[in-house]
Amino acid sequence: EAGVAQSPRYKIIEKRQSVAFWCNPISGHATLYWYQQILGQGPKLLIQFQNNGVVDDSQLPKDRFSAERLKGVDSTLKIQPAKLEDSAVYLCASRGQGTPTNEKLFFGSGTQLSVL
Amino acid sequence: QKEVEQNSGPLSVPEGAIASLNCTYSDRGSQSFFWYRQYSGKSPELIMFIYSNGDKEDGRFTAQLNKASQYVSLLIRDSQPSDSATYLCAVGPGGYNKLIFGAGTRLAVHP
Numbered sequence: 001e002a003g004v005a006q007s008p009r010y011k012i013i014e015k016r017q018s019v020a021f022w023c024n025p026i027s028g029h030a031t032l033y034w035y036q037q038i039l040g041q042g043p044k045l046l047i048q049f050q051n052n053g054v055v056d057d058s059q060l061p062k063d064r065f066s067a068e069r070l071k072g073v074d075s076t077l078k079i080q081p082a083k084l085e086d087s088a089v090y091l092c093a094s095r096g097q098g099t100p101t102n103e104k105l106f107f108g109s110g111t112q113l114s115v116l
Numbered sequence: 117q118k119e120v121e122q123n124s125g126p127l128s129v130p131e132g133a134i135a136s137l138n139c140t141y142s143d144r145g146s147q148s149f150f151w152y153r154q155y156s157g158k159s160p161e162l163i164m165f166i167y168s169n170g171d172k173e174d175g176r177f178t179a180q181l182n183k184a185s186q187y188v189s190l191l192i193r194d195s196q197p198s199d200s201a202t203y204l205c206a207v208g209p210g211g212y213n214k215l216i217f218g219a220g221t222r223l224a225v226h227p
């Protein structure tokens with residue numbers, strides 16, 4: 001079974017530039033999450049999708065961050081304009097449906113963003 | 117502000133010993149509790165989840181939950197150098213919705 005795919009793996013940009021990250025979840029997983037993990041901290045949820053609808057985006061800085069999940073499959077997260085404090089690893093995760101025992105959150109390998 | 121607190125460590129234990137990792141949370145309404153392992157430069161992977169008070173064992177891992185004390189712990193028996201990683205505690209209202217992660221505890225198992 002293929003895992004959660006993310007690209008790019010690394011990105012270096014200057015402040016005020018824009019950047020986009022891509023995620024392809026595990027096939028059939030309806031729920032998709034974007035997390036931000038700043039060095040030395042735990043992941044923080046930015047946005048949660050159920051199919052192509054937004055379930056929770058309460059912690060997404062909407063003045064600069066946007067995300068979409070067209071057709072309920074892959075997703076993009078965009079930052080425009082970037083700030084220094086956006087330097088972090090951006091993790092995408094997906095989850096299947098079923099009993100709590102087999103409901104696991106699968107993370108992609110992440111995109112490490114450095115804003116200079 | 118709902119919080120999940122963990123000692124950042126590092127927690128250093130000798131190979132073969134029991135490693136005890138602790139986590140406290142502020143939201144009394146929390147219903148689901150997870151432990152993730154994160155190797156340096158890698159993404160988190162789920163190792164245990166627990167929903168009810170008491171102990172839950174899976175191989176060398178035991179998760180313990182005490183909702184009255186708002187405390188969850190992870191015990192790793194017979195610790196191995198390959199267990200050296202950061203362990204993240206995550207807490208949620210139910211299922212995987214709105215999981216709040218702690219900052220993690222770094223565990224170092226030395227031969």
